[in-house]
Amino acid sequence: MSGSRSTSISPRAGKVLRAAWPPLLLAAVLVVGWQLLAQDGIKNPQVLPSPTRVVSAGWDQRSTIWSEALPTLRETELGFALSFALSWLIAGAMDFSATVRRAVYPLLVTSQTVPVVALAPMFVVVFGFTLLPKVLLVALATFFPLTASLAEGFATADGEASRLLRSMGAGRWREFWTVRVPGALPFFFTGLRVSITYAIGGAIFAEYAGAERGLGLYLNQMQQVFRLDLVFATVIVVAALSVALFAATYLLERWLTPWRRFERSARTQGANAA
Amino acid sequence: MTSTTLEYALEADGLVQHFARPGREPLHVLDGLDLRVREGEFAAVLGPSGSGKSTLLNILAGLDRPGSGAVRVGGSGSVAYMPQKDLLFPWRTVEDNAILGLEVAGVKKKAAREQVAPLFEEFGLAGFEHSYPAQLSGGMRQRAALLRTVAMNRPVLLLDEPFGALDALTRTQLHLWLAETRQRHGWTIVLVTHDIREAVILADSVHVLSPRPARVTHRLEIDLPLPRTADTFALPEFARLERELLVALGTLG
Numbered sequence: 001m002s003g004s005r006s007t008s009i010s011p012r013a014g015k016v017l018r019a020a021w022p023p024l025l026l027a028a029v030l031v032v033g034w035q036l037l038a039q040d041g042i043k044n045p046q047v048l049p050s051p052t053r054v055v056s057a058g059w060d061q062r063s064t065i066w067s068e069a070l071p072t073l074r075e076t077e078l079g080f081a082l083s084f085a086l087s088w089l090i091a092g093a094m095d096f097s098a099t100v101r102r103a104v105y106p107l108l109v110t111s112q113t114v115p116v117v118a119l120a121p122m123f124v125v126v127f128g129f130t131l132l133p134k135v136l137l138v139a140l141a142t143f144f145p146l147t148a149s150l151a152e153g154f155a156t157a158d159g160e161a162s163r164l165l166r167s168m169g170a171g172r173w174r175e176f177w178t179v180r181v182p183g184a185l186p187f188f189f190t191g192l193r194v195s196i197t198y199a200i201g202g203a204i205f206a207e208y209a210g211a212e213r214g215l216g217l218y219l220n221q222m223q224q225v226f227r228l229d230l231v232f233a234t235v236i237v238v239a240a241l242s243v244a245l246f247a248a249t250y251l252l253e254r255w256l257t258p259w260r261r262f263e264r265s266a267r268t269q270g271a272n273a274a
Numbered sequence: 275m276t277s278t279t280l281e282y283a284l285e286a287d288g289l290v291q292h293f294a295r296p297g298r299e300p301l302h303v304l305d306g307l308d309l310r311v312r313e314g315e316f317a318a319v320l321g322p323s324g325s326g327k328s329t330l331l332n333i334l335a336g337l338d339r340p341g342s343g344a345v346r347v348g349g350s351g352s353v354a355y356m357p358q359k360d361l362l363f364p365w366r367t368v369e370d371n372a373i374l375g376l377e378v379a380g381v382k383k384k385a386a387r388e389q390v391a392p393l394f395e396e397f398g399l400a401g402f403e404h405s406y407p408a409q410l411s412g413g414m415r416q417r418a419a420l421l422r423t424v425a426m427n428r429p430v431l432l433l434d435e436p437f438g439a440l441d442a443l444t445r446t447q448l449h450l451w452l453a454e455t456r457q458r459h460g461w462t463i464v465l466v467t468h469d470i471r472e473a474v475i476l477a478d479s480v481h482v483l484s485p486r487p488a489r490v491t492h493r494l495e496i497d498l499p500l501p502r503t504a505d506t507f508a509l510p511e512f513a514r515l516e517r518e519l520l521v522a523l524g525t526l527g
Contacts, residue, residue, distance in 0.1 A: 158361070160357055160359060160361055161361050161363065163337055163357070164355065164357055164361050165374075165378065166337060167335045167336060167337055167355040168355075168374065168375045168378040168379070168426065169352070169378055169379065170378045174378060178363075178374075178378075179363070182363065182365040182366075183365075185365075257365065258406075259364050259365050259366075259406040259407075259408065262406045262408040262409050263364060263406075263408045
């Protein structure tokens with residue numbers, strides 16, 4: 001077993017490289033094109049700053065950008081924690097009671113049709129320039145994919161596995177923890193990846209609508225003083241943070257669902273044999 | 275519970291089961307089914323498909339109540355049920371799957387692991403305690419599922435076509451292994467199957483079900499010598515019993 005584990009590393013690294021070089025190459029081509037267009041075509045950094053200018057301006061302002069990023073990350077973290085807790089509570093309650101499911105699900109869907117554009121300023125009016133409206137907006141933007149995927153994961157639990165547990169004398173609560181929760185984890189991670197890409201965006205949007213600190217506010221201010229190079233630099237930082245969070249979900253998944261690795265390899269072996 | 279004074283390890287008396295069907299007559303599945311299994315006996319319940327085997331299993335496993343009739347199990351009063359699919363939980367290692375029944379019964383994880391540890395060797399799973407089910411072959415998965423069933427320490431093992439999904443070679447290997455292992459332990463087993471060969475090579479008694487609504491129409495003692503080995507298949511007695519069961523099932527008209 002240890003042998004198969006150690007030999008699986010190098011093909012894995014090779015796979016990562018093979019997957020990584022096309023997007024990297026494309027990004028490089030786009031950046032070079034942008035650089036040429038900005039420096040030889042448009043020649044006005046207030047319309048289109050060149051990548052080199054964006055990077056050097058961003059580097060100069062790195063401590064400012066970082067200190068604005070901290071409150072944004074804090075809001076993302078709290079909002080996401082709230083959304084995480086809500087999703088387990090709601091999806092769990094929906095799994096235990098069909099009545100709750102019927103009552104809650106339509107409201108959940110409806111909550112997603114409310115445009116965030118309309119909510120953000122309203123939250124500011126109600127809660128002021130505090131942390132709370134941002135946290136709520138992040139939670140609102142992220143909790144639906146989490147709840148929906150968890151509820152689906154709970155619902156797809158194997159009925160026969162539940163029967164087996166009942167024949168052993170298990171009650172509903174143990175069945176939930178022993179069968180439904182582990183079975184729902186792969187679904188949960190799919191939902192987590194969808195929602196985590198909304199998380200920082202949600203926080204920035206909320207700051208846009210009114211804040212004292214944060215990347216959203218900074219973006220707004222830089223736009224107003226025509227520092228497009230810093231706007232771009234900030235956007236790059238936001239994108240990098242989102243990608244980092246997205247990648248972290250894979251690490252977390254690998255750590256929390258170690259058995260899935262073998263399921264995948266068992267499937268590919270089956271496919272190869274067929 | 276006074277069930278320890280029972281003459282049989284498992285007694286099912288006059289089991290009747292109907293299922294309501296909207297707009298139609300209720301489906302009559304079991305029609306006064308009797309089954310008696312002595313302590314240490316390996317009983318095979320043999321029936322054509324659709325004969326109500328799953329209904330019987332659900333009642334014996336305590337998952338459903340019969341419409342009338344009763345099931346009594348000696349000792350702890352309940353059977354250890356092994357379903358058709360192995361139903362090993364993919365997120366648990368083989369060891370943690372094995373202790374599932376003990377955990378549900380309230381045994382602490384560490385104590386449960388110590389309790390099942392000696393079984394792995396005998397079940398051909400030594401060295402795979404910490405593997406996940408996805409890493410096992412079909413035969414090993416089935417042995418792991420049986421280990422989980424045995425580990426529950428209940429007086430009767432109830433097996434639902436446990437080898438149905440395996441290829442013929444693996445199935446035969448498992449039959450011979452189970453014949454030997456259960457003889458050593460003296461397990462009381464009720465095996466529900468539609469495989470005549472399986473019933474004859476493994477069982478001490480075969481109970482043949484009628485088509486629905488099911489009753490036991492024949493009870494056949496399998497007096498093949500113990501231990502049952504690969505040579506048992508070659509005995510003229512084996513062929514005779516196989517043929518007798520085919521007739522009892524109505525397959526030969």
